[in-house]
Amino acid sequence: MSLLAKAPAIRLTALWAAFDAKPAFDWLRAPEVGGAMVRGRMGGTGGAFNLGEMTVTRCSLRLTDGAENGVIGHAYVQGRDKTKAEIAALVDALMQTPSANAVKSAVLEPLLTEGKAAKTDRAAKAAATKVEFFTMVRGED
Amino acid sequence: MYVAVKGGEKAIDAAHAWLAERRRGAKEVPELSIAQIREQMTLAVNRVMAEGSLFDPDLAALAIKQARGDLIEAVFLIRAYRTTLPRFGYTLLVETAKMDCIRRISATFKDAPGGQVLGPTFDYTHRLLDFKLAAEGSLPDAPKAEPHIGPVPHITEFLNKEDLIQQEPANDKEPRDLTREPLDLPADRALRLQSLTRGDEGFVLGMAYSTQRGYGRNHAFVGELRIGTCAVEMEIPELGFAIEIGEVELTECETVNQFTGSKTEPPQFTRGYGLVFGQTERKAISMALVDRALRWKELGEENVGAPAQDEEFVLYHADNIQATGFLEHIKLPHYVDFQSELELVRKMRAEAMGTMQEAAE
Numbered sequence: 001m002s003l004l005a006k007a008p009a010i011r012l013t014a015l016w017a018a019f020d021a022k023p024a025f026d027w028l029r030a031p032e033v034g035g036a037m038v039r040g041r042m043g044g045t046g047g048a049f050n051l052g053e054m055t056v057t058r059c060s061l062r063l064t065d066g067a068e069n070g071v072i073g074h075a076y077v078q079g080r081d082k083t084k085a086e087i088a089a090l091v092d093a094l095m096q097t098p099s100a101n102a103v104k105s106a107v108l109e110p111l112l113t114e115g116k117a118a119k120t121d122r123a124a125k126a127a128a129t130k131v132e133f134f135t136m137v138r139g140e141d
Numbered sequence: 142m143y144v145a146v147k148g149g150e151k152a153i154d155a156a157h158a159w160l161a162e163r164r165r166g167a168k169e170v171p172e173l174s175i176a177q178i179r180e181q182m183t184l185a186v187n188r189v190m191a192e193g194s195l196f197d198p199d200l201a202a203l204a205i206k207q208a209r210g211d212l213i214e215a216v217f218l219i220r221a222y223r224t225t226l227p228r229f230g231y232t233l234l235v236e237t238a239k240m241d242c243i244r245r246i247s248a249t250f251k252d253a254p255g256g257q258v259l260g261p262t263f264d265y266t267h268r269l270l271d272f273k274l275a276a277e278g279s280l281p282d283a284p285k286a287e288p289h290i291g292p293v294p295h296i297t298e299f300l301n302k303e304d305l306i307q308q309e310p311a312n313d314k315e316p317r318d319l320t321r322e323p324l325d326l327p328a329d330r331a332l333r334l335q336s337l338t339r340g341d342e343g344f345v346l347g348m349a350y351s352t353q354r355g356y357g358r359n360h361a362f363v364g365e366l367r368i369g370t371c372a373v374e375m376e377i378p379e380l381g382f383a384i385e386i387g388e389v390e391l392t393e394c395e396t397v398n399q400f401t402g403s404k405t406e407p408p409q410f411t412r413g414y415g416l417v418f419g420q421t422e423r424k425a426i427s428m429a430l431v432d433r434a435l436r437w438k439e440l441g442e443e444n445v446g447a448p449a450q451d452e453e454f455v456l457y458h459a460d461n462i463q464a465t466g467f468l469e470h471i472k473l474p475h476y477v478d479f480q481s482e483l484e485l486v487r488k489m490r491a492e493a494m495g496t497m498q499e500a501a502e
Contacts, residue, residue, distance in 0.1 A: 001384045001385070002372070002384055002385030005384065005385055005386045005387050006372075006385065006387055006388050032227070033226065034226050034227040034228065034229040035195065035223060035226035035227070035228055035229065036228070036229050036230055036231070036232050036373070036375055036386060037228065037230070037231045037232065037318065037320070038196065038232045038235060038373055038389060039231055039232055039233070039234045039235065039316070040234065040235055040237070040334075040338075040391075040416045041234050041235075041236075041237070041309075041311070042309060042330055042331060042334060042414060043309030043395070043412055043414045044237050044238065044295055044297070044309065044393060044395060044414065044416075045238070045295070045308075045309045045310075045311060046309035046310060046311055046312070047310075047311060047312040047313075047314050047316070047331065048234050048314070048315070048316045048331065049316045049330070049331035049332075049334040049335050050231075050316055050317075050318045050319070050320070050331070050335045051235070051335070051338055051416060051418070052190075052191070052194040052195060052196060052338065052339060052418055053194060053195050053196065053223055053226070053228075053320070054195070054196035054197065054373065054386075054387060054389060055195065055196070055197040055200070055226070056229055056386055056387070058229060060379060074377065074379045074380060076229070076375065076377055076384065076386045077386070077387070078373075078386060078387025078388070079197065079199070079387070080197070080199075080200075119241060119290070120288050120290065121285075122241070122243060123241070123288030123289060123290055124285035124286060124287070124288040125243075125283045125284070125285055126242065126243050126244070126258050126260055126288070126289075127258070127285070127286035127287055127288050127289055128283065128284040128285050128286040129244075129258055129259040129260055129261075129262075130256045130257065130258050130259075130286070131256075131257050131258070131259055132257075133251050133257065134251075135251060
């Protein structure tokens with residue numbers, strides 16, 4: 001679910017579009033856009049303070065097809081993309097069914113690989129800016 | 142006093158239609174997309190998210206477009222929008238110690254464990270206009286090196302180990318929330334930090350600068366400044382446990398300030414803290430300095446009457462939406478109000494002139 005929450009909507013939609021076994025479902029809670037108040041720690045390690053909100057979209061659904069009938073999926077994803085939330089909830093539901101492996105290799109694994117690659121790329125650029133400062137010895141005056 | 146006026150609908154509609162046309166600018170110039178603003182005006186987007194107190198880069202970019210680049214107007218749009226959002230809950234505390242840093246510097250330790258990483262910074266540029274940017278062109282890729290994956294320890298931890306700096310122990314206290322209750326003084330530190338992190342960058346910068354110039358000086362060093370992304374986790378009632386619901390880019394500044402001590406405590410460094418949405422380091426450093434100045438009471442310092450030590454002055458004037466709302470309302474029709482003042486002044490003048498006449502006679 002963490003992977004789905006952070007995935008770029010465009011990639012998740014594209015990967016889902018290529019996935020054949022899309023199940024039928026009913027909404028338990030249609031996608032709804034809201035906010036979550038993000039909290040920080042005072043001084044980085046101390047007690048809580050309210051930092052500011054972020055947008056979140058949530059939904060819940062129930063699969064209605066044959067063997068998967070009744071399986072429930074939830075999603076809480078960053079941003080305001082209702083389609084992203086719907087796909088995330090469907091993936092969450094399918095992960096509890098025999099289709100788990102198929103959806104994992106079609107959607108979750110590519111997201112994981114791409115997420116890691118983006119992170120490594122960023123870290124590599126940061127590493128290139130690592131700096132060694134030298135203090136100069138001052139003169140007599 | 143403001144008394145409502147009626148009428149003017151046609152003129153107002155025409156004014157807004159013209160505003161839309163001016164916003165678009167010359168038609169022969171291509172229109173800006175939201176994605177272009179988000180990707181290429183990133184620091185403006187970050188400022189609008191920080192002061193709008195809502196992390197959503199697309200919305201902030203839209204607000205900047207709608208506001209014709211007026212960032213305070215854009216912040217206003219974001220604040221108005223966020224009031225329409227149902228609150229799903231409060232997240233767990235973001236752990237900045239686990240941040241994926243793109244920048245991490247220390248002005249106090251040259252050989253900071255984990256290294257000094259400059260990241261995408263304006264520091265050490267010559268501040269000369271780059272006319273190459275006026276021409277479109279391709280850009281070479283930024284250089285890469287062997288990446289460090291994983292958390293980097295906070296630098297203040299090393300001072301902690303020797304007990305040389307005041308500790309910041311965790312607690313379970315539920316912080317007050319400015320979006321749920323009006324600002325009520327005295328404020329505790331949690332409320333002050335919420336107020337400062339969404340405060341106007343210019344105001345917080347000015348307050349911080351005043352402490353450096355001597356109005357409540359507290360000798361700040363930037364112990365550590367880090368920028369990067371942090372995962373955000375929240376308890377999900379449907380699941381009964383916490384999951385990551387996304388990630389936010391943050392700038393964190395920890396200052397190391399002049400020491401205090403007492404009869405029972407040996408001298409140790411004190412701290413100021415800044416944490417702001419996005420890559421917003423001027424704001425984060427300013428926030429840390431002002432946070433430190435406002436802590437005078439708990440640290441047993443003297444109130445020297447400096448503006449930055451005055452909680453009421455700082456917190457009641459830091460919010461640019463409150464400030465601009467009250468300031469700009471004076472340009473709206475105040476005819477009835479002014480009429481009464483006009484009559485009063487005429488009467489006073491008539492009386493004064495009458496007295497002068499009598500005196501002359």
